[in-house]
Amino acid sequence: MRAKAFWLILVALGLGTKRHWHILVAILLGVILGINLPYPTLAAEPDRFFFIHQFFNIVGQLFIRLITMIVVPLVVSSLIVGVSSLGDSRQLGRMGAKVLTYFLLFMGVSALLGAGLALWLQPGMQLQQNLFSQADTASIIQQLQQSPHQDLQALFFNMIPRNPIESLANADLVPVIIFTLLFGAAVASIGDAGKPVIHFFEALFTATMKLTDWVMIFAVPGVFSLAFTTVAKSGIGVFNELWLYVATVLIGLLFQIIIIFPLALKTLAKINFMNLYRAISEAIMVAFGTASSSATLPITIACMERRAGVSNRIASFVLPTGATINKTATTMFEVIAVLFLLQAYHIPIDAYNVGMIILFSIIASIGAAGVPSAGLITIAIVLNSIGKFQMDYLAGGMALLWSIDRVLDMCRTVVNVMSSCTVAALVASSEGELNRDVLNNHDAWTEVV
Ligand code: ASP
Numbered sequence: 001m002r003a004k005a006f007w008l009i010l011v012a013l014g015l016g017t018k019r020h021w022h023i024l025v026a027i028l029l030g031v032i033l034g035i036n037l038p039y040p041t042l043a044a045e046p047d048r049f050f051f052i053h054q055f056f057n058i059v060g061q062l063f064i065r066l067i068t069m070i071v072v073p074l075v076v077s078s079l080i081v082g083v084s085s086l087g088d089s090r091q092l093g094r095m096g097a098k099v100l101t102y103f104l105l106f107m108g109v110s111a112l113l114g115a116g117l118a119l120w121l122q123p124g125m126q127l128q129q130n131l132f133s134q135a136d137t138a139s140i141i142q143q144l145q146q147s148p149h150q151d152l153q154a155l156f157f158n159m160i161p162r163n164p165i166e167s168l169a170n171a172d173l174v175p176v177i178i179f180t181l182l183f184g185a186a187v188a189s190i191g192d193a194g195k196p197v198i199h200f201f202e203a204l205f206t207a208t209m210k211l212t213d214w215v216m217i218f219a220v221p222g223v224f225s226l227a228f229t230t231v232a233k234s235g236i237g238v239f240n241e242l243w244l245y246v247a248t249v250l251i252g253l254l255f256q257i258i259i260i261f262p263l264a265l266k267t268l269a270k271i272n273f274m275n276l277y278r279a280i281s282e283a284i285m286v287a288f289g290t291a292s293s294s295a296t297l298p299i300t301i302a303c304m305e306r307r308a309g310v311s312n313r314i315a316s317f318v319l320p321t322g323a324t325i326n327k328t329a330t331t332m333f334e335v336i337a338v339l340f341l342l343q344a345y346h347i348p349i350d351a352y353n354v355g356m357i358i359l360f361s362i363i364a365s366i367g368a369a370g371v372p373s374a375g376l377i378t379i380a381i382v383l384n385s386i387g388k389f390q391m392d393y394l395a396g397g398m399a400l401l402w403s404i405d406r407v408l409d410m411c412r413t414v415v416n417v418m419s420s421c422t423v424a425a426l427v428a429s430s431e432g433e434l435n436r437d438v439l440n441n442h443d444a445w446t447e448v449v
Contacts, residue, residue, distance in 0.1 A: 023285040026224035034231025053232060056225040063222025066215045067286075067295045070208055072171050074298050075320045076180050077205035082317030083184030084198045092185055098430070099318055102423045103326040106264075107365065110256060110328040111358040114335035117252050119354070123245040123336070124343025159367075173294060173324045173369060181321075205316070212298035219282075223289035230406050242404050245340050249408050252332045253415045261422045269429035275439050279307035280421050287417040291409040293323045294370035296417055304421055307445045309435030310428040318427055322420025327365040329412035329419065330375035334361035338382045341397045360385035375412060376405050 037049050086092045118124075161167040161175035168176055187194040262273035277284070283300040290296060301319050304310045338357050342349055349357075364381040368374035379401075383394065428434040438444070 020281040020285060022220045023223050023282060023289075026220045027227045027285060027289060030224040030227025031231050034228045037228075037232055039233050053229065056228050058225075059221055060225035060229050063215075063218050063225065064290055064292070064295060066218065066222075067212075067290065067298060068171075068292070070211055070215065070298050071173075071294050072168055072176070073204060074208045074212075074301070075173060075176060075324075076168070077201045077208060078301065078316035079177065079180040079320050080184040080187065080201040081198070081205050082313055082315075082320075083181055084188040084194070084201075085313045086188070086317065089185055089189060092188075095317065095427075095431075096181075099321060099423065099427055100325075102426060103322065104362070106260075106326065106328045106419055106423065107331045107362045108358075109260060110252070110332040111335050111361050113252055113255060113260075114332035114361070115339065115354055115358055117248050118336045118339035118343075121244060121248045121251075122343055123242075123248045124340040124345075126242075126244045171294075174367070177321060177324050209298065209302060212302060216282075216299065219286060223285060226289045230410070233406075242400065245336075246404065246408065248336055248340075249333055250411065252336065253329055253411055256328060256332070256415055257418060261418060265422060265425060269426050269434070271425055271429065271434075271439070275442075276308055276421065276425055277418070278442060279303055279439060279445070280418070283417055283421070284414050287413045288410045291372040291406065291413045292370055293327070293413050293416045293420070296413070297323045297370075300417055300421065304424055307438065308421070308425060309438030310424050311431075311433035311435075314428040314431060314433050315424055318424040319420055322423055323370045323417075325366050326420050326423060327368060327370070327375070327412075327416045329415035330365040330368055330378075331361050333375050333408065333412050334364055334379055334382050337376070337379055337401055341383070341394055341401075344397050345394065356385050357382055370413075370416070372409055372413075373402075373405055375409065376401060 037052060039053060083092060086095055158172070159174050159178055161172070161179050164176070164179040167179065187197050265271040265273045265276060280300065280303040283296055283303045286299050287293060287296040293300075297320060300323070301315055304315045304319060305312055335357055338361070339349075339354075360382045364378040365375065367381070368378040379398075425434060
């Protein structure tokens with residue numbers, strides 16, 4: 001009886017006219033199917049559902065490819081349009097400083113929150129040492145060693161592109177953003193001579209947004225397939241061992257969504273957070289499905305401009321930088337994950353170590369790309385910073401974290417996107433560029449996807 005009611009609700013939601021309901025239903029159905037049709041374990045018989053798994057794997061990957069292909073032209077064109085519309089370099093400096101202050105503030109608060117939660121709940125103490133021997137240590141060490149973000153000095157150097165075309169081709173978004181910001185400022189500073197360049201990028205931006213609309217036609221099957229393959233691959237058994245760690249991360253993420261962002265929106269800009277969250281609902285679901293804030297960027301921009309009432313000038317400046325720099329969820333996650341490892345291995349730490357972990361988690365999350373698992377890869381930077389041990393020593397624990405990361409990654413990507421949207425709304429409000437009539441009038445919203 002209950003199952004019947006559940007299906008009825010799902011169907012009703014699925015038939016609702018709004019596209020974001022369709023996406024939500026697609027995610028739920030994907031998760032349910034994934035639990036019921038898991039990938040075979042080694043002990044199991046040959047995969048009876050091979051074709052189903054393969055098919056949805058392909059559909060999901062195609063969707064990710066389609067949205068990822070939009071990201072580089074979108075970041076470049078929106079930033080150049082945004083920066084050049086800011087006018088002179090003083091305006092740009094003022095706005096840049098404001099946005100960066102918000103980003104750092106949010107990341108600082110979430111790092112402190114992560115430290116508080118991990119020290120209080122002690123998720124690492126739950127584990128038995130012998131769990132680590134089961135882990136696939138060698139491949140983890142290899143992955144970490146291949147990580148381009150291992151060393152802090154290289155991280156900083158890599159922010160400045162040696163050749164912007166190379167960074168564009170590799171979709172290395174931090175150097176692309178640095179170059180584009182400077183280039184946009186230079187174009188704005190040459191007056192009329194720069195107009196054709198600006199017109200070109202305006203047209204590029206509009207065309208890229210159009211392309212986003214087309215690609216989002218595939219959002220429902222795409223997100224369904226991604227949810228299905230993720231759950232079918234990782235299963236849900238692993239949650240048994242690590243439930244306290246998972247709970248710690250999820251509590252921290254929820255705290256940001258229901259306390260920190262709403263409080264900031266209310267006190268600094270008198271914005272009702274539910275209106276903003278409703279406006280960006282498609283972006284939230286796509287972030288969850290793709291685990292990539294960069295890939296979600298086109299939809300984030302569309303939601304913020306068309307529904308949240310944020311001006312194009314602010315959205316096109318804050319959101320691309322936010323998707324690359326502002327990763328509040330990742331910062332908090334890195335603090336929790338590192339403290340978890342230290343607790344699990346019974347490595348004693350003092351207040352100074354905790355301070356370093358907080359500081360380096362902020363730096364590492366800024367350096368983390370907006371792609372799946374970036375937050376876990378850049379943990380190496382945080383671990384190295386406290387330098388108490390060899391990486392190899394922690395590899396077993398890292399393997400455990402990898403085994404469960406995809407689902408947490410989906411959740412933190414949602415919060416990363418929400419955080420950048422919150423900053424964009426705050427900045428727009430303080431600049432008098434938030435159209436509250438649009439934000440508060442849901443009935444007049446157009447479909448974003
Ligand atoms: N996947 C996250 C994002 O794209 C980054 C992370 O791994 O924390 O925002």
